[in-house]
Amino acid sequence: MASAEPYPSPPSSPIPSRADPILRNVLRYTVSAKEYKALHDYLITRSPPAVRKRAPPPAHVKSIAEAGDAHNAAAIRASLRVFIASQTGLQIWDRITARLFRRGNPPKNLPKTSVFRSPNFRLSLSISLILLLHRILFRFLTRLRGNLANKDADPFRRRNPRIARALTSRLAPAAGASLAGFALGVYPADQLRLTIAIYFATRAAEYAYNFLENEGWFRNKPWWWGSWMMMPLATGQLLHAFVFDRDCFPKAYGDFILSYTPNYLQRRPTAYPPSLPWPQPDAIVDSLATMSRLNWPPFISPMLFPDNPSPLPSTLTSISPIISSAHPSIPHLSCALLHPSNPSCSKTFLTYILTAFPLLAKFFTLVFSLFSLPRYRSYLSSPFKETNMLAKRILRMTLFITMAIGTSWGSICFFANTFPRHFLPTQRWFLGGFLGGLWAFLERKGGRSNFLYSVRLSIDSSWKVGKKRGWWKGIKGGDLGVFVAGLMVINMIYERDARAVQGGMVRKGVGFLRGEGFVDRAVGIRGDKSDREKERID
Numbered sequence: 226m227a228s229a230e231p232y233p234s235p236p237s238s239p240i241p242s243r244a245d246p247i248l249r250n251v252l253r254y255t256v257s258a259k260e261y262k263a264l265h266d267y268l269i270t271r272s273p274p275a276v277r278k279r280a281p282p283p284a285h286v287k288s289i290a291e292a293g294d295a296h297n298a299a300a301i302r303a304s305l306r307v308f309i310a311s312q313t314g315l316q317i318w319d320r321i322t323a324r325l326f327r328r329g330n331p332p333k334n335l336p337k338t339s340v341f342r343s344p345n346f347r348l349s350l351s352i353s354l355i356l357l358l359h360r361i362l363f364r365f366l367t368r369l370r371g372n373l374a375n376k377d378a379d380p381f382r383r384r385n386p387r388i389a390r391a392l393t394s395r396l397a398p399a400a401g402a403s404l405a406g407f408a409l410g411v412y413p414a415d416q417l418r419l420t421i422a423i424y425f426a427t428r429a430a431e432y433a434y435n436f437l438e439n440e441g442w443f444r445n446k447p448w449w450w451g452s453w454m455m456m457p458l459a460t461g462q463l464l465h466a467f468v469f470d471r472d473c474f475p476k477a478y479g480d481f482i483l484s485y486t487p488n489y490l491q492r493r494p495t496a497y498p499p500s501l502p503w504p505q506p507d508a509i510v511d512s513l514a515t516m517s518r519l520n521w522p523p524f525i526s527p528m529l530f531p532d533n534p535s536p537l538p539s540t541l542t543s544i545s546p547i548i549s550s551a552h553p554s555i556p557h558l559s560c561a562l563l564h565p566s567n568p569s570c571s572k573t574f575l576t577y578i579l580t581a582f583p584l585l586a587k588f589f590t591l592v593f594s595l596f597s598l599p600r601y602r603s604y605l606s607s608p609f610k611e612t613n614m615l616a617k618r619i620l621r622m623t624l625f626i627t628m629a630i631g632t633s634w635g636s637i638c639f640f641a642n643t644f645p646r647h648f649l650p651t652q653r654w655f656l657g658g659f660l661g662g663l664w665a666f667l668e669r670k671g672g673r674s675n676f677l678y679s680v681r682l683s684i685d686s687s688w689k690v691g692k693k694r695g696w697w698k699g700i701k702g703g704d705l706g707v708f709v710a711g712l713m714v715i716n717m718i719y720e721r722d723a724r725a726v727q728g729g730m731v732r733k734g735v736g737f738l739r740g741e742g743f744v745d746r747a748v749g750i751r752g753d754k755s756d757r758e759k760e761r762i763d
Contacts, residue, residue, distance in 0.1 A: 254301050300360035300740060308353035315345040344413065351411035358405035360740040366398035399720040402739070403713035410705050419688075422704040423681050425711030431677060432718045436725035452676045453669040457662030459676075459683035464633055464658030466686045468514045469651070471507070473689035475682050482630060485585055488577040489563045489634040491547050504543050509562065512544045513637070516559055517651045521641055524561040526553040557641040563634065570638035577631045586623045593619050618671065625667045633661035723747040 340346055372378060373393050382389040391397060412418055437443065443450070466474045467482070483490065483506045490510075493503040504512070515538075516522065525536040527549050537545055537558075544562055551565035564573040597604070597615055604611045636657030644653065665676060691697045700706075719726050719735050723746040726732050737743045 304353040304357035312349040354408035363402035399716035406709040422707040429711040429714035453665040456665035457659040459679040460662035461655040461658035465655045524558040574635040628664040629661040
């Protein structure tokens with residue numbers, strides 16, 4: 226009877242003993258015994274006889290894996306895979322972005338750097354080292370804690386009571402393993418490292434709040450209490466930095482604001498001669514900052530006073546193309562710059578809302594529709610319910626962003642007509658952003674991630690503004706300390722109450738970092754709910 230296999234199985238031959246050390250290490254640190262068995266069953270058994278003859282049987286690989294420390298081998302194996310995957314992903318991302326953002330321009334001849342000095346290699350190396358060191362430290366401290374709890378360690382505990390209490394604490398392995406985060410220092414200190422540190426710090430604060438809430442600390446909080454309350458402070462700081470310290474402001478955030486400000490920033494008219502200058506949006510914002518420093522000067526209309534040789538201060542001559550045609554009844558120079566053809570500030574505000582709302586609705590419809598694609602099964606099972614929820618989310622977010630941006634710009638006119646010229650001339654930008662951020666109340670039931678994103682941007686911007694103005698000085702390696710502290714808090718909270726670490730994928734990531742497997746430890750805990758059901762309204 227003919228064999229079903231493509232090649233007949235040759236008799237297995239022993240592996241040469243001189244190759245055993247090399248082969249043993251290669252197999253131990255590349256594949257597990259279970260993975261090799263699957264690879265052997267589905268690939269090697271269908272390979273040519275020469276390959277199958279030299280391939281070791283699964284039982285031999287299993288004996289190799291059981292001969293040494295399986296935990297350390299698994300840690301090295303996972304770190305190698307993370308390094309290869311991250312390095313490959315970063316290289317692919319660089320190629321994609323180079324093609325997408327080149328925009329027909331010829332590629333620049335960038336200076337060549339060695340592989341070991343490239344940022345992608347060092348980032349991949351730091352991530353893999355964090356994983357490896359975290360797993361080794363966590364297992365070592367866990368075993369040390371168990372050994373110190375035995376009776377044999379009584380003399381040590383009596384001689385060193387404080388050290389013994391610290392090492393036998395339930396949180397000792399979680400806290401000690403977090404020191405692996407210092408491996409992030411392999412990556413050069415730049416914006417990405419600072420962003421990672423801020424992200425972990427804010428995540429740690431979020432999970433700490435969740436833990437305290439689960440412990441009953443906020444049982445009697447008012448109905449309006451929530452994470453939306455951080456948004457006014459964040460938007461106030463960001464608007465102030467956008468006007469006065471744009472080099473410390475996230476560019477993408479600023480481009481988004483300028484793109485959806487159709488009424489307050491005057492674009493070049495189509496019939497305007499191309500040979501004549503016209504201020505760009507950045508120049509208009511810079512002129513508003515100059516007006517703030519000049520205590521908001523009044524508007525002197527060139528139409529009513531054509532003989533006035535200097536209707537504008539010398540530092541604001543760049544906006545003369547807009548001011549020269551402004552309505553004569555406008556009393557304030559800022560209003561003449563923002564809405565020169567309409568003397569009514571309130572009408573301009575309403576016109577902005579009616580103009581920007583459809584534009585932002587289209588944008589968020591596209592964004593939220595793309596994010597909802599992974600949940601297509603829910604739409605197939607309950608199409609009306611899911612579509613209704615999606616529409617409500619789009620409308621809430623659109624109304625929130627429209628009113629936030631409109632209120633921030635409209636507050637300039639409101640303050641000019643309400644406050645004296647010398648009252649809070651520059652600080653009123655923070656107040657205007659604060660008022661705009663209050664509209665986050667509309668998105669309080671599902672906008673925590675967006676609020677925290679704005680808070681992270683505000684923290685990054687505040688740090689840069691403070692360094693620029695000399696309010697504080699940076700500490701060398703301070704971002705590493707913040708990252709390690711954030712990772713330590715997350716680890717300790719995960720050890721105490723896994724449900725406080727919100728998000729199934731996040732909990733699985735912490736478990737993978739510890740070497741416990743890609744599992745969600747909160748599943749099955751009494752009182753636990755799915756992520757969507759327990760989405761926090763605060």
